[in-house]
Each structure stands twice: as C-alpha cells, then as structure tokens.
Amino acid sequence: MAASVIERFREPVVDESDPFHVDHPLDHVPGMLLFSGVLDLAVRADSARSRGRRAGRVAAGLDFTRFCELDRGTTLACRPIPGRNRAWTVAARQGGREVCAGSIAFTDDAPCVEPAGVAAPPGRARPPAAIPPSRHASADLVHRHRQENILVGEPVRRGRGAVEAAVLRPPGRDRDAWTPVEIVEAGRQFATLLEHSEHGRPLDARLLWVSLRMDVPFRLDGSVPLLLRWPVARVPGPRSRCAAVLADASTGAGLGSLAYEAYAVDQERYERTRSS
Structure with a gap:
C-alpha cells in the first residue's frame, strides 16, 4: 500500500x-x-x-x-x-x-518480558508480588480532582527495594481489557505521586510533562491485576525522571516499562513559561 x-x-x-x-x-x-x-x-x-x-x-x-x-x-x-x-x-x-x-x-x-535493568538474578524467578492495597492514592498527590479518575492506589514501600502501587480501573471502562491509555495515565499519576511523596516537591508545584517512553501490551486481559514498581533510583539533572515497571501483581512478572520526564515549576515560573 x-x-x-x-x-x-x-x-x-x-x-x-x-x-x-x-x-x-x-x-x-x-x-x-x-x-x-x-x-x-x-x-x-x-x-x-x-x-x-x-x-x-x-x-x-x-x-x-x-x-x-x-x-x-x-x-x-x-x-x-x-x-x-x-x-x-x-x-x-x-x-x-x-x-x-x-x-x-x-x-x-505480546510476550511477558522483564524490562531491561530490572530482571531477576540468573537462575532465580522473581517471587510473586504481594498485591498492594487498592485504596485510591490521595487526589492532591496525583493532581486529580475526581476520585473516579485516580488510577493508582496508595503506594507501598518494599523494604529498600522498590515503591509499588496498584493500577486501578476507572468506573464504566471496559472490564475485559486494560488499554494503553489507562496504563500510561496510571503511570503518569504514579510518577507525579513520587515527585511529592519521595522527592519532597510541594503540593502546589506544577509538573510540565516533556517526554514519554513506553513499551506495554497493546490490549492486556482485564482480569490481570496490575501494579507499577519504581526501583528507588532517581536520575540526576534538571528534569524529573521516573522509570517504572508495569508488572502482573499476582506473579511479579514484568509486563512492560514506562518512563516520564517533567520540569517541576512554581506558579511564577509556570506563568512565565506560559507567556513565552
């Protein structure tokens, strides 16, 4: 063609x-x-x-x-x-x-793959994950107003190894499959939450999203419980960067990866950026 x-x-x-x-x-x-x-x-x-x-x-x-x-x-x-x-x-x-x-x-x-850099040690399977709580994360932490639009649960720290949060399904959405849009929005909310809870950004900071990198299943069975896992590794530099693993919460198997970059600005700098 x-x-x-x-x-x-x-x-x-x-x-x-x-x-x-x-x-x-x-x-x-x-x-x-x-x-x-x-x-x-x-x-x-x-x-x-x-x-x-x-x-x-x-x-x-x-x-x-x-x-x-x-x-x-x-x-x-x-x-x-x-x-x-x-x-x-x-x-x-x-x-x-x-x-x-x-x-x-x-x-x-659509193979179930462990994203590069987070694979289990050779000869050992990653142990099944404990499914994180499904209570919604705080609306302020994910920059949402409507609770039905909060797509991540409260974060859980797994010792020193990772921070995890359940991926939640918005009401009224197709229950048969997870869509890339749902997964990417959940990842964006997870990255936003981490900026406040892990990196100490004030709640009134504006996050200007500047890039997205992703590799996820196109249409994932809706019965698979999902979680997002952040390996507590912050990349230095002027931008905020969050690289997270999408995983099957029942087995711990990696299903994909999501990476976001943003600038965190206060209201004054935000207004200057808007007017430029």
Whole structure:
C-alpha cells in the first residue's frame, strides 16, 4: 500500500466537558489527550497497513515541546516509517509548530518480558508480588480532582527495594481489557505521586510533562491485576525522571516499562513559561 494512502491527518475536537481527560479546568490541551489522539491515529493507520493484524505490544517515544492551546486549531499527523515494520512517526501541530512529536510502533506478539535493568538474578524467578492495597492514592498527590479518575492506589514501600502501587480501573471502562491509555495515565499519576511523596516537591508545584517512553501490551486481559514498581533510583539533572515497571501483581512478572520526564515549576515560573 502506497505511503500516500496510509498517511493520516485529523483535527481533534477538545471536549472540555470530558470527565476523564479534562478532570479539572485547564488552560491548555492536556498531554494525555494528545497522546490518546496520536495513538488512535496510529492504530487506525496500522490496521490498514497490516491488513487488520492485531497488535500485541505498543512502544512509543513522544516529546512535548510546547503548550497546546485550547483556542487554536490542532492537527494530528501520522506517517509510516519506511521498512518492514509497523512503525509510525506522529505529531501534533498548531499554526505549523509542533507541540508533540515522536514515534509509535506495534509488534504482533505480546510476550511477558522483564524490562531491561530490572530482571531477576540468573537462575532465580522473581517471587510473586504481594498485591498492594487498592485504596485510591490521595487526589492532591496525583493532581486529580475526581476520585473516579485516580488510577493508582496508595503506594507501598518494599523494604529498600522498590515503591509499588496498584493500577486501578476507572468506573464504566471496559472490564475485559486494560488499554494503553489507562496504563500510561496510571503511570503518569504514579510518577507525579513520587515527585511529592519521595522527592519532597510541594503540593502546589506544577509538573510540565516533556517526554514519554513506553513499551506495554497493546490490549492486556482485564482480569490481570496490575501494579507499577519504581526501583528507588532517581536520575540526576534538571528534569524529573521516573522509570517504572508495569508488572502482573499476582506473579511479579514484568509486563512492560514506562518512563516520564517533567520540569517541576512554581506558579511564577509556570506563568512565565506560559507567556513565552
């Protein structure tokens, strides 16, 4: 199929009454809405390119370079990466300037893998995990207003080894499968929570999301209990970075990885950034 046929473009409509993506009043288009939009565009294009083959995993690397404004038109674009692959470049633009750009790739199979750097010692299986409590994390710690939009449980520290939190399902969502959007939003909330609870950020700090790296199952059975595991390892530098493992809470098996980068700013610096 010619590339010109499977290039996709779309102008999303931002529904400010959406109770999930617009949890509270915002002065810009949320990054999760951009991620959801470019992912959906890539899924549709990939279905045409792969003749309907169902994806097993999805990997993405996205950078958020500018604020996406509510009062301007936004165009989402998706183009195939040449070669025998299921990979796509994606972007969101306003007035010809990119506000989000990167790549999304799909694979056919969905093996349960332990992400690099956190594998169990050779010859030893990772022991089954104790499922963390399912009580919702504090709304203030995850920057949510509606409790039904809190997708992580209260964090639990496993000795000196890791901090874990259960992944929670929002009411009314498909109970048959976990979606990448749910998993990425849960990971974003987990990273936000850690900034406050582990790194001492004040609750009024604004976190400006600047990048996402992920490799997770595309459609995971909804009966699998999930947890997020952070190995208590902070990367030095001006940015806040959280790299977490997505795991099966009943077995401890690694299912994927999520990494987020953000700048933490106070209200004054946030306003300067918005006006620049």
